[in-house]
Amino acid sequence: MAQPQAHRQPPALVLGVVIAVAVVLLQALLVPLFVTPVAEPEPHDLPVIVAGPEPAASAFADQLTSARPGAFEITTMPDAATADAALRDREAYAAFVVGADGVALHTASGASPTVASLLTQATQHLGGGQPVPVTDVVPTDTGDPRGAGFSSGFLPLAMTSLAMGALLVLVLRRRGPRLLGLAAYATLAGLVAAAVLQYWLGVIPGDYLMNAAAIGLFTLAAAATVAGLGSVLGRPGVMLGALVVFLVANPLSAVGSAPELLPEPWGAVGQWLPVGAGATLLRSTAYFDGAGGGTAALILAGYALVGLALVAIRRKARPDQPATVVDRELVAA
Template identity: 45%
Template sequence: MKSSPTARALGVAIGAALLQLVMITAFAWPSAHLAPRRVPIVVTGPAAGPVAERLAQARPGAFAITTRRDEASARKALTDRDAYGAIVTAPSGVRVLTASAASPAVAQQLDALAQQFAPKRDAAANAMPAVRDVVAADPDDPRGTGFGGMALPLIMSSIAGAALLTFTVRRVAWRAAGVLLFALLGGLGSAALAQSWMSLLPGPYLAIAGVMAFTIAAVAGTVAGLAAALGRAGLALGALAFLLVGNPLSGATSAPELLPRPWGEIGQYLPPGAGVTLLRSAAFFDGAGAARPLAVLAGWTVLGAVLLALGARRARAVRAADGARAPEPALT
């Protein structure tokens, strides 16, 4: 029984309104609840123990605090991406080390944290301890707004590319080839744009291009694979998962540890979050901390290839069934 045009219009309007509510929630809710949640920091120096205890009591649950033997090891924790910041105690006072390249938002939190260790004002005291940025963000993008702004277009264009390949290329094998070519050209082009005209990312060009290509392949390959295996429902499933879940939880404009738990951690196991983390590692940290996001992107890329293979098998079965049903030509 066919539905009336009125019922279809009503159903589409209700569905669109619900989707709008979901999108607003997905993108606004994480940003509205940003706060430090077990952000890794290190403390070193002769007063490391009392400072760590004082910080844990003042901000319970905000920081995951470990101690290091000296300032050199504290700095290494930042450059290895084991921590976002460090508190260095010394007889002359307290210094706070940050790594704004890892997250400008966390660096701002640590800047504010430095005020807690400022000596009380008197005639001879300074107002606050020194804050030093050990691994600075790009000078043309000190707050990371440009970096964060790259994430959504990269994911959206990857989904759009998968959809275009699904609707315009009949053979699944050629769709897979299209995904690979799209990832290669998209990675090279996006990296050139980000490093030259926009001047958002330092680091070696080929490494940046490789990370972007890998991210595109993971997203576009999985979405195209879902479409090949499940049809249009698979295309919608992939798009919603990566756009409405993966992108807001990527931590591109903040950090996974600033998002509500456990959503920040979950986001790192989706291509948008893994791609953002890997891009930071390649651009600012000489590849430090790249192992997990590389594994995550590799896993999604393999999943996309498996789904495309299943889709190709499904398409062959459909063609074979259609051929078996075709009437034999009449004998003359």
């Protein structure tokens, strides 16, 4: 005999409360990750260089370590030219150059305008009342001096890639059209988005084809992850993909700041998620001729390959699951 309706309601009410508590806890975690890098940026093991003759360079490095324990990961180099070359290779965010006239700061705002601004402000007291000279070795694009356009233009790529992956699962049920859709989307997204960001909006410099390849790889990784999980798990897989690709990956990506400005260990975690890796790769191609983007490219390639493999598995439909309009029109994959 079926249970009375009244006996089935309390578990549903409890489940609703449990879901609300879980979402609020997630919210309490995400809000600080969005706010902290903007309101109270605090570096953690930020790679910087101290350049100059010995023993002055080592003495200044010790001074930085004592003043801000845990803030910097310091490498010493013999002169400014060597330090500038390292900045162009994206080995550090900035270099403190120690010379006879005091300390000068060399930055690479292309790597992070937020870090460059933070270090510029923090080092002014080192001049003994005189402004510390600042040289931007790798500046941001003239059309986007504060880097806001880069971060604002990159995040919609994640949103549309999420939507693309979900649509492929919800509209198409055959693996052939899904795979073809992913390939077409990644190719077109890379070429068009790079053209918009570089030639129309003017917020990124660099080689167009390299930027297009970076964006194409990121969009493929994001869309394939959602489509792959959806192909294997159905709609719950799409929701899980949205969680991985956007909801969690977005605040951990540090697109508008730097991973080292996030609370530990979230900055490092974010670089293993698609949005963080994608932003790192695009910065590398746009400002550093690809330097420093190798790991990010491998991470994105891994997401893309796993996602494509999951799509290729093709989840079997339940006997009672109706075919979509597109399914009825497609005779073969």
